[in-house]
Amino acid sequence: MTAPDRDSPPEETGGEAADWGALSALPGNPLMWILILSELAVFGAFLIGFTGARIADPGGFADSQALLSRVDGGLNTLVLITSGWMAALAGRASHDGRQRACRGWLLAALALGAVFLAVKAVEYSGKAALGIGLETNTFFTLYYLITGFHALHVVLGMVILGIGIWRPARDTVETGTAFWHMVDLIWVLVYPVIYLVR
Secondary structure (H helix, E strand, O other): OOOOOOOOOOOOOOOOOOOOHHHHHOOOOHHHHHHHHHHHHHHHHHHHHHHHHHHHOHHHHHHHHOOOOHHHHHHHHHHHHHHHHHHHHHHHHHHOOOHHHHHHHHHHHHHHHHHHHHHHHHHHHHHHHOOOOOOOOHHHHHHHHHHHHHHHHHHHHHHHHHHHHHOOOHHHHHHHHHHHHHHHHHHHHHHHHHHHOO
16 A cells, blocks of 8 residues: 655644634635635626516517527536636545645646636637627626626636645645536536527
């Protein structure tokens, strides 16, 4: 039986941890969970607003939605779900003290984040080629705002995963993967609401 690939012993935190109530029981830094809950609320408001606007103009939204690529959106859904799975494997490796494996899974998750952004860039450039922009109509204003804001979260998540690769302490990895799972979850909600539901 081979020993785990420990590059260095897991870091210990000294002193007593602050009491964050129920948040203290969650993995990672409790402040990240406050951010996650607030971001979920923001995206929830966006999607409710989008749904309300679609109810007000069902025909216009259906015509505009037909110009979206369900294949690109579906591909990006698979990419982020796979990336989230890799982030979960990184968290498990970190918990077991296998820092080399943890770094590898985080790097793979980060790379798929880059694939997501590349697919999104192709999608945006396709719309631009058709003369479709932020001010084309209400559908595309909301489409660009919601998906663009999500893409910014993907970029931020990649930075946070990069910090985990650089410093794979258990708390850092748990905090970063929690944020990344939020990014996954939001897209799983955004994709059907914007691309599929009529």
